[in-house]
Amino acid sequence: MIVDICLSPALYPYYQKENDVVVVVDIFRATTTMCTALDNGAAAIIPVADIEQARGYQAAGFLVGAERETRRMKFADFGNSPFEYTPEKVSGRDIVFTTTNGTRAIEAAKDCGRLFIGAFSNIDNLADNCLSSGERIVVLCAGWNNCVSMEDTLFAGAFVEKLSERVKVVFGSDGVRIALELWEKASNSPMDYLKNTDHYRRLLANGAEGDAAYCLRQNTVSVVPYYNRESKKLTASR
Amino acid sequence: MIVDICLSPALYPYYQKENDVVVVVDIFRATTTMCTALDNGAAAIIPVADIEQARGYQAAGFLVGAERETRRMKFADFGNSPFEYTPEKVSGRDIVFTTTNGTRAIEAAKDCGRLFIGAFSNIDNLADNCLSSGERIVVLCAGWNNCVSMEDTLFAGAFVEKLSERVKVVFGSDGVRIALELWEKASNSPMDYLKNTDHYRRLLANGAEGDAAYCLRQNTVSVVPYYNRESKKLTASR
Numbered sequence: 275m276i277v278d279i280c281l282s283p284a285l286y287p288y289y290q291k292e293n294d295v296v297v298v299v300d301i302f303r304a305t306t307t308m309c310t311a312l313d314n315g316a317a318a319i320i321p322v323a324d325i326e327q328a329r330g331y332q333a334a335g336f337l338v339g340a341e342r343e344t345r346r347m348k349f350a351d352f353g354n355s356p357f358e359y360t361p362e363k364v365s366g367r368d369i370v371f372t373t374t375n376g377t378r379a380i381e382a383a384k385d386c387g388r389l390f391i392g393a394f395s396n397i398d399n400l401a402d403n404c405l406s407s408g409e410r411i412v413v414l415c416a417g418w419n420n421c422v423s424m425e426d427t428l429f430a431g432a433f434v435e436k437l438s439e440r441v442k443v444v445f446g447s448d449g450v451r452i453a454l455e456l457w458e459k460a461s462n463s464p465m466d467y468l469k470n471t472d473h474y475r476r477l478l479a480n481g482a483e484g485d486a487a488y489c490l491r492q493n494t495v496s497v498v499p500y501y502n503r504e505s506k507k508l509t510a511s512r
Numbered sequence: 513m514i515v516d517i518c519l520s521p522a523l524y525p526y527y528q529k530e531n532d533v534v535v536v537v538d539i540f541r542a543t544t545t546m547c548t549a550l551d552n553g554a555a556a557i558i559p560v561a562d563i564e565q566a567r568g569y570q571a572a573g574f575l576v577g578a579e580r581e582t583r584r585m586k587f588a589d590f591g592n593s594p595f596e597y598t599p600e601k602v603s604g605r606d607i608v609f610t611t612t613n614g615t616r617a618i619e620a621a622k623d624c625g626r627l628f629i630g631a632f633s634n635i636d637n638l639a640d641n642c643l644s645s646g647e648r649i650v651v652l653c654a655g656w657n658n659c660v661s662m663e664d665t666l667f668a669g670a671f672v673e674k675l676s677e678r679v680k681v682v683f684g685s686d687g688v689r690i691a692l693e694l695w696e697k698a699s700n701s702p703m704d705y706l707k708n709t710d711h712y713r714r715l716l717a718n719g720a721e722g723d724a725a726y727c728l729r730q731n732t733v734s735v736v737p738y739y740n741r742e743s744k745k746l747t748a749s750r
Binding site: 281282284285288289418419420421422423424427447448449451452455456459470471472473 | 657708711
């Protein structure tokens with residue numbers, strides 16, 4: 275199985291191949307939060323790139339999660355913390371979701387063969403689902419304003435490790451080697467490893483340290499969100 | 513001193529700040545070869561992005577180095593191996609130079625405050641020159657067709673280590689952490705560390721194993737090439 279890792283949405287055009295299975299990851303916190311919301315019973319997530327679109331949906335009666343620069347936008351029903359998306363609030367509802375980086379990454383890859391949402395919280399189920407189609411797998415890291423981020427890169431390394439426990443993995447490019455090397459150093463204690471990184475410090479400054487710990491725990495949900503190109507919604511396969 | 517690392521020319525717009533000192537690196541082999549040519553007495557290097565422009569210069573009497581996909585182009589006087597640029601051939605001459613990735617990186621950053629050419633071969637002098645201006649320093653990795661490459665990332669880590677031996681370095685983003693972590697693993701034996709990477713294997717397939725060894729040796733030249741925006745030439749400070 276050929277596997278590649280793309281460290282920024284802005285680089286995706288250079289990694290893209292037809293029919294790729296793409297895993298979008300934004301560990302702190304968008305894709306982790308999406309997994310939680312669907313696991314807690316949300317019917318679907320509608321990712322949108324801009325705020326005006328999200329406001330329009332809200333006016334039409336949808337719940338809206340909206341975050342910019344690590345903070346919840348005032349008009350929104352939710353920010354980007356997984357703990358906000360409780361079963362009581364989300365069950366059975368479609369939720370419109372716009373975040374700094376995660377939705378941009380989905381937008382970049384939406385014409386791929388299949389698009390899954392990845393997080394540590396669904397990493398093993400995700401590996402199984404990705405392998406089922408037999409196509410090349412590309413992990414697309416959301417990063418931060420198109421810059422490379424450590425936590426997404428680490429996840430990519432961890433995920434390739436999971437794949438290689440299941441099949442023989444062929445590295446698509448040096449991006450895979452870089453992510454695996456970093457994960458090897460971090461895997462004993464990812465939280466400690468990330469303590470000095472950019473986005474962890476941003477979360478800390480916004481009182482979201484608990485979110486970071488949650489976002490690094492493996493296999494806490496049973497859903498693997500995937501993108502439906504016709505409906506433009508993310509729904510869950512279990 | 514703030515230092516950042518940009519892993520691909522396509523990401524440079526997201527790392528760019530006014531007055532930055534930018535170090536362009538394409539370890540295998542463009543920037544290493546440029547350093548060698550200038551150290552062997554070439555008057556200047558004129559980087560051009562496309563082949564037609566290079567042919568035009570050749571018709572006007574210039575020597576031309578041109579490489580695509582690791583191979584010398586047939587019309588050119590030189591390819592991209594540092595060993596071709598001997599004192600006998602290059603001394604006193606302006607050399608037009610176009611390679612797959614190196615010249616693209618120069619093009620991306622040419623409006624920065626100061627643009628230097630970096631390689632393991634000039635790494636210590638480079639660190640001294642970059643620090644002299646007091647501005648933020650960004651290492652711009654040329655990569656491979658805008659994809660991230662291990663050897664350029666390793667150089668970036670090695671270079672930040674050199675800077676931090678001289679001044680207190682503040683990390684501009686996670687890119688710096690990633691490069692330093694990798695360099696820490698590779699520094700004992702960079703050649704062994706790179707043996708399975710994409711571009712090393714490409715060099716091997718083209719009989720250029722000796723080039724790779726040369727490109728990883730530190731402080732073998734005395735020049736630090738810099739880009740002159742008016743003349744659009746790279747010349748050497750010693």
